[in-house]
Amino acid sequence: xxxxxxxxxGLTGLxxxxxxxxxxxxxxxxxxxRGNLELSHGCIDVWKADPPLAQTINHLPDTHPYALAGFEAxxxxxxxxxxxxxxxxxxxxxxxxxxxxxxxxxxTIHVTAYAPLSLAQGHMADKTPFVLAGLSGFRDxxxxxxxxxxxxxxxPVEGTVELPVPGAPLRRDGYATDLAYLFDRPASxxxxxxxxxxxxxxxKRVGLPAVLGLRQSSAVFLEMQxxxxxxxxxxxxxxxxxxxxxxxxxxxxxxLNAGVQIVEGVPAVGQAGEGSRVRGVVVESAGRSRFHExxxxxxxxxxxxxxxxxxxxxGRVRETVFDLPVLHDGDRARWINPAxxxxxxxxxxxxxxxxxxxxxxxxxxxxxxxLYAAGSLLAGADRINEGSRQGIALVxxxxxxxxVLG
Amino acid sequence: MRKQSTxxxxxxxxxxxxxxxxxxxxxxxxxxxxxxxxxxxGTSGRYHGLLHSGARYVISDPVSAQExxxxxxxxxxxxxxxxxxxxxxxxxxxxxxxxxxxxWLTACRQLDVPVEEIExxxxxxxxxxxxxxxxxxxxTRDAALDSFDLLHMLTHSIxxxxxxxxxxxxxxxxxxxxxxxxxxxITSLNDGExxxxxxxxxxxxxxxxxxxxxxxxxxxxxxxxxxxxxxAVAARLIHTVVNRCRPPADGDLIVPVGTVAVFGTTxxxxxxxxxxxxxxxxxxxxxxxxxxxxxxxxQHRPLRVWAxxxxxxxxxxxxxxxxxxxxxxxxxxxxxxxxxxxxLVSIFGGKLTTYRLMAEHAMKVVCRHLNVTAPCRTADxxxxxxxxxxxxxxxxxxxxxxxxxxxxxxxxxCECELIPRGDLExxxxxxxxxELDDVRRDLRLGMGPCQASFCAYRAxxxxxxxxxxxxxxxxLGGFLQERWRGIRPLGWGHTLRQMELxxxxxLELFAAQDLMGxxxxx
Numbered sequence: 043x044x045x046x047x048x049x050x051x052g053l054t055g056l057x058x059x060x061x062x063x064x065x066x067x068x069x070x071x072x073x074x075x076r077g078n079l080e081l082s083h084g085c086i087d088v089w090k091a092d093p094p095l096a097q098t099i100n101h102l103p104d105t106h107p108y109a110l111a112g113f114e115a116x117x118x119x120x121x122x123x124x125x126x127x128x129x130x131x132x133x134x135x136x137x138x139x140x141x142x143x144x145x146x147x148x149x150t151i152h153v154t155a156y157a158p159l160s161l162a163q164g165h166m167a168d169k170t171p172f173v174l175a176g177l178s179g180f181r182d183x184x185x186x187x188x189x190x191x192x193x194x195x196x197x198p199v200e201g202t203v204e205l206p207v208p209g210a211p212l213r214r215d216g217y218a219t220d221l222a223y224l225f226d227r228p229a230s231x232x233x234x235x236x237x238x239x240x241x242x243x244x245x246k247r248v249g250l251p252a253v254l255g256l257r258q259s260s261a262v263f264l265e266m267q268x269x270x271x272x273x274x275x276x277x278x279x280x281x282x283x284x285x286x287x288x289x290x291x292x293x294x295x296x297x298l299n300a301g302v303q304i305v306e307g308v309p310a311v312g313q314a315g316e317g318s319r320v321r322g323v324v325v326e327s328a329g330r331s332r333f334h335e336x337x338x339x340x341x342x343x344x345x346x347x348x349x350x351x352x353x354x355x356x357g358r359v360r361e362t363v364f365d366l367p368v369l370h371d372g373d374r375a376r377w378i379n380p381a382x383x384x385x386x387x388x389x390x391x392x393x394x395x396x397x398x399x400x401x402x403x404x405x406x407x408x409x410x411x412x413l414y415a416a417g418s419l420l421a422g423a424d425r426i427n428e429g430s431r432q433g434i435a436l437v438x439x440x441x442x443x444x445x446v447l448g
Numbered sequence: 449m450r451k452q453s454t455x456x457x458x459x460x461x462x463x464x465x466x467x468x469x470x471x472x473x474x475x476x477x478x479x480x481x482x483x484x485x486x487x488x489x490g491t492s493g494r495y496h497g498l499l500h501s502g503a504r505y506v507i508s509d510p511v512s513a514q515e516x517x518x519x520x521x522x523x524x525x526x527x528x529x530x531x532x533x534x535x536x537x538x539x540x541x542x543x544x545x546x547x548x549x550x551x552w553l554t555a556c557r558q559l560d561v562p563v564e565e566i567e568x569x570x571x572x573x574x575x576x577x578x579x580x581x582x583x584x585x586x587x588t589r590d591a592a593l594d595s596f597d598l599l600h601m602l603t604h605s606i607x608x609x610x611x612x613x614x615x616x617x618x619x620x621x622x623x624x625x626x627x628x629x630x631x632x633x634i635t636s637l638n639d640g641e642x643x644x645x646x647x648x649x650x651x652x653x654x655x656x657x658x659x660x661x662x663x664x665x666x667x668x669x670x671x672x673x674x675x676x677x678x679x680a681v682a683a684r685l686i687h688t689v690v691n692r693c694r695p696p697a698d699g700d701l702i703v704p705v706g707t708v709a710v711f712g713t714t715x716x717x718x719x720x721x722x723x724x725x726x727x728x729x730x731x732x733x734x735x736x737x738x739x740x741x742x743x744x745x746x747q748h749r750p751l752r753v754w755a756x757x758x759x760x761x762x763x764x765x766x767x768x769x770x771x772x773x774x775x776x777x778x779x780x781x782x783x784x785x786x787x788x789x790x791x792l793v794s795i796f797g798g799k800l801t802t803y804r805l806m807a808e809h810a811m812k813v814v815c816r817h818l819n820v821t822a823p824c825r826t827a828d829x830x831x832x833x834x835x836x837x838x839x840x841x842x843x844x845x846x847x848x849x850x851x852x853x854x855x856x857x858x859x860x861x862c863e864c865e866l867i868p869r870g871d872l873e874x875x876x877x878x879x880x881x882x883e884l885d886d887v888r889r890d891l892r893l894g895m896g897p898c899q900a901s902f903c904a905y906r907a908x909x910x911x912x913x914x915x916x917x918x919x920x921x922x923x924l925g926g927f928l929q930e931r932w933r934g935i936r937p938l939g940w941g942h943t944l945r946q947m948e949l950x951x952x953x954x955l956e957l958f959a960a961q962d963l964m965g966x967x968x969x970x
């Protein structure tokens with residue numbers, strides 16, 4: 043019997059597992075896949091919309107996850123996150139006035155709240171001119187494309203340069219991760235820096251795709267800066283995105299070190315118990331079913347993309363573990379707006395929860411006393427336009443753990 | 449303003465217009481084709497991929513049936529590279545009219561459309577996913593034909609034969625002088641240049657736009673527009689074209705095309721030739737009828753929808769809303785005889801399969817006006833493929849994975865369709881101004897399961913490295929929006945997950961809202 047069973051191993055699930063385990067709870071994480079961190083920029087978006095969240099939070103609809111959680115809980119959750127990552131030697135920094143303006147691989151500006159050091163050094167407030175570097179044979183980052191828009195946005199781009207990567211595997215389909223593994227090896231770093239240094243002579247600062255190591259990423263980044271004698275900054279690439287994977291790796295390791303048991307690659311089926319309690323989940327593994335009994339269950343299975351919600355052509359939206367009621371529109375023709383850039387109704391589908399992150403039925407009462415949900419599975423937010431995805435993940439995980447452990 | 453003259457002006461660069469121009473070239477006539485978009489942007493490119501055997505129309509439209517049967521054999525001779533000889537099956541499912549197969553078989557025999565009955569067990573051995581309840585099955589000479597490739601070959605042949613094909617040129621006005629069309633005013637959409645093109649004769653081969661073009665000369669022609677929608681499923685579920693052996697109805701056709709299977713089509717009356725929307729009910733209907741033929745269809749992922757608009761001649765007594773009932777045969781109108789306006793001929797209707805015959809018929813009228821006596825040679829002259837290597841998957845694979853691998857393997861830009869970087873660069877250079885959607889039609893960029901979620905960024909990046917003048921976003925905003933449009937009616941299950949993935953990458957990871965919005969607004 044585990045005291046908290048978390049379903050899902052993305053940012054929400056892993057963060058909740060770490061918090062609960064550090065407070066002494068026995069925690070098991072059951073996950074079907076690996077979450078969506080590899081698709082993310084690896085930063086913590088909290089709120090990019092105007093006015094700032096501190097002024098807005100009291101005016102949000104009371105179904106919005108931030109309104110349910112409250113500003114204090116958000117600050118506590120962010121502080122806990124920063125402490126965890128700092129202890130893991132992958133510190134996140136906040137910008138002045140709580141926002142960082144970071145260049146993207148398309149040459150746009152990503153507004154975020156917290157970023158790891160290597161990304162944060164690209165902050166627009168830094169007026170030091172920089173060169174954008176592409177890596178030979180790497181198909182997921184194009185400095186000319188980024189430079190064209192960044193120049194127009196007023197960033198001090200001095201030009202672009204192509205850097206060869208000695209030792210890079212010659213592949214038809216090389217990914218950012220292939221390069222990152224290379225930078226994890228000390229001998230490769232030494233060799234690459236020797237080749238790069240003369241090519242970067244005269245540059246005052248260099249922006250390059252985020253491939254500088256997956257394992258000891260801060261140390262690798264700092265070492266490369268020192269070897270090149272230049273300030274550097276990284277820009278996240280097309281997925282697999284290395285900064286997202288670094289964060290996943292750190293959270294996973296921290297969880298394991300704190301005693302969390304992680305069961306991967308298995309779908310979970312919820313088991314209801316007596317009265318208004320759940321007993322745990324059953325997972326199918328290696329040809330047999332195994333029941334995991336739990337004092338409480340936290341669903342961190344994500345939304346449509348994450349697999350927490352399943353949609354069918356008849357207009358139904360199913361929560362995949364406990365078949366909980368999902369807030370959605372029953373007419374499929376209204377799920378998706380015609381323009382890719384429009385707000386998309388289907389992205390607001392999800393579970394309604396109370397202030398303790400317990401899912402609610404259509405009548406507004408909690409479905410089970412010891413079942414919780416957090417992260418992108420929750421209804422009521424427009425995460426893309428608000429720039430709120432990771433903030434919601436962290437604070438709702440935080441509130442759920444608080445509610446479970448009391 | 450530039451002035452130019454030609455013997456024959458063909459408006460419309462679909463299969464009909466290009467077919468006419470090629471026929472004219474072979475008879476020694478100077479010809480210019482003017483197309484408002486890219487090759488395959490209209491009805492010719494928006495089709496199901498079927499080379500008809502004729503069997504579909506033996507009862508409803510015997511003339512079309514016979515023409516299809518003849519032209520099927522001709523196209524196999526003159527454009528074999530565009531055809532995959534899949535063969536066809538006609539299957540009668542439980543509940544289909546019991547007397548139909550025998551009536552149909554008799555009609556096929558009378559019209560010399562080759563068909564042969566086989567045992568249902570044999571059909572199931574060939575195509576195991578078919579409904580095991582099928583009652584009767586027949587083989588036919590249906591096949592898959594890539595219309596993009598056909599249009600490319602026609603264009604190449606015309607240019608090699610001394611004709612001109614102007615893509616992205618808009619017809620502004622027909623010049624009418626004393627009841628005679630003497631040419632047209634045209635704007636190049638590439639550089640905005642205005643051109644006056646004088647022509648001895650003008651052919652209106654603009655498909656669903658034929659009514660609008662005729663109106664520029666003050667002529668009304670009765671056209672009904674029928675929109676047909678199709679759904680591609682992300683797996684090649686069958687290797688044979690499959691038809692339902694019953695009166696033609698919505699969604700009773702499946703064509704294997706490359707790596708996918710195309711299910712179609714519907715027939716809905718529309719008013720606007722540019723109305724290529726697909727509505728949810730059409731998708732539901734196509735997939736429901738498809739599942740009667742392939743019961744496991746609901747387990748497969750629908751990949752993409754598209755629609756084409758058929759121009760159908762509407763005799764005065766016919767009901768404009770019932771487009772399915774209108775004949776599929778083509779119509780040629782000599783406006784000198786019909787309307788007293790000289791120098792203009794309109795042609796519309798017909799099938800892609802019969803484009804060559806339609807051109808031959810139209811050229812009879814053209815030759816009479818131009819006093820040309822040279823005979824038609826298109827049925828015996830193979831089309832030239834030029835340097836272009838056509839994108840069959842085995843061909844792609846052979847180039848990407850050669851027997852003796854080079855030291856530096858070619859970088860793959862689109863994993864779904866195996867597009868090497870070199871091919872993309874060449875295609876980008878060939879399209880000015882940059883339109884990634886044109887590159888797509890050329891290379892199949894972004895047409896696979898991820899619907900450009902990954903290759904759109906790469907193509908935009910390579911465009912910035914390869915070309916001197918590129919939109920700020922490398923053209924990806926418009927390209928992704930077009931992809932979004934075609935998957936939106938299929939937004940559930942894995943396709944909806946794919947759609948959210950596309951938004952997460954471009955709007956969260958790349959924060960491209962403003963950039964893509966700006967370019968779209970221009």
